[in-house]
Amino acid sequence: MERVLKIYVYKEGNKPVFHQPLLRGIYASEGWFMKLLQSDKHFVVRDHKKANLFYIPFSSRLLQLSLYDRSSHSHENLIQHLKNYVDLIAAKYPYWNRTGGADHFVAACHDWAPRITSRSMGTLIRALCNADLKRGFQLGKDVSLPEIYIRSVRNPLRDLGGNSAENRSTLAFYAGNLHGRLRPILLQHWENKDPDMKILGPMPPGVESKMIYIQHMKNSRYCVCPRGYEVNSPRVVESIYYECVPVIISDNYVPPFVEALNWEAFAVIIPEEDVPRLKDILVSIPEERYRQLQLGVRKVQQHFLWHSRPAKYDLFHMMLHSVWYNRLHQVAIR
Structure with missing residues (x-):
């Protein structure tokens, strides 16, 4: 993976839903992954033609905070917002249509993420905190994302360790x-x-x-x-x-x-x-x-562990490994 994996991060999309990592709270894993991948220089390539995986940098938590209307009790506008984005990149680039989205991935930690991504993003690899086999999580394709309550952005590893x-x-x-x-x-x-x-x-x-x-x-x-x-x-x-x-x-x-x-x-x-x-x-x-x-x-x-600069075998690398592993699994069984 270290030698072969190359990722293109889509530049399209407006903040706060896209490209704005949320680094505190219970849904922070999606934000830390976004932050570290967008600043990565080893796996990320600027030329999309050199990529074998494509990352869609959206925050399921900020999507919910920005667009959900509590009085509506409906997720339809959130689902439509993601569909519009997929339509945008599918019209601009050949990569989504080439594989039906199978070589694309997202990291989404909000409880609603399985539902709001299922319609327009159901074919891609979804790293989900809500990894529920009864709610659409597909073992062998999707990735279980650790849910971590980050209280300090400056020191996410505060109080680490315990008694013998x-x-x-x-x-x-x-x-x-x-x-x-x-x-x-x-x-x-x-x-x-x-x-x-x-x-x-x-x-x-x-x-x-x-x-x-x-x-x-x-x-x-x-x-x-x-x-x-x-x-x-x-x-x-x-x-x-x-x-x-x-x-x-x-x-x-x-x-x-x-x-x-x-x-x-x-x-x-x-x-x-x-x-x-x-x-x-x-x-x-x-x-x-x-x-x-x-x-x-x-x-x-x-x-x-989330580090401000990724360390070998840490959560950032484990996430990439799981996404990469599942993509290879998909290709192998075709």
Whole structure:
């Protein structure tokens, strides 16, 4: 990939929807990828004739903020905006029509991205945070984009790291809003029911609560990552940042970079129906197995980091690898 991959970034499109990376908040992964790729000098080429992949630099979050009319309860104008863009580049360049968009890709982290891209961009490779097999995510074509809550643009890796395996006194930790149907069930079974299970609802707003939340993660053996309204959760990567073994409870969710990473080596994945058995499942994991899982978390941590300047094997490179891998897979099966 390092030698062969060449990407053309389309210049068409107006801000804020296009070419304006959003670098803070829960949807920031799409913005960091856009920022780093637009300034890249290794993979990006100015001559579109030399490219083997084409990147459409739009922000699904800024599309939603700019165009969504809350009173309409409709996504049609967002969908039409993207269709107009595809029509523009298809009329100006031969590349979209040549492959039907199969050698094009986007990175879109908003929950609505699978729907708003499905009509006009369904043939391209979509890097989606909402990687839901029941909502149109196509394994082998689309890429699961890690959802990461970026609080500091200057230092996205602030507070990285955690306690060693022997210095984690809490068996399992969760705190958060009760989005969706699963989280209330989690609290119903485990909130204030067991001293080993620190399962909480939403924490109070403010910097102090955020630091307490981080310390809980650093002090826990397992960090519970239940789905909300959608399958994805920033807690998965937060767990990896704080070296806490993630417990993913989200049916039909495709974890990031399954093309390259064996998630069973550093995470516990359980069906949603097994929430009542959560503690039994965790305590049944032998100590040696837990230590292997935590070591696995520490090993893969490098693959989930955003740097102001990309580093080898980091999230920027993992993203490109997954897109490149899936494109080769598409070509191979034709």
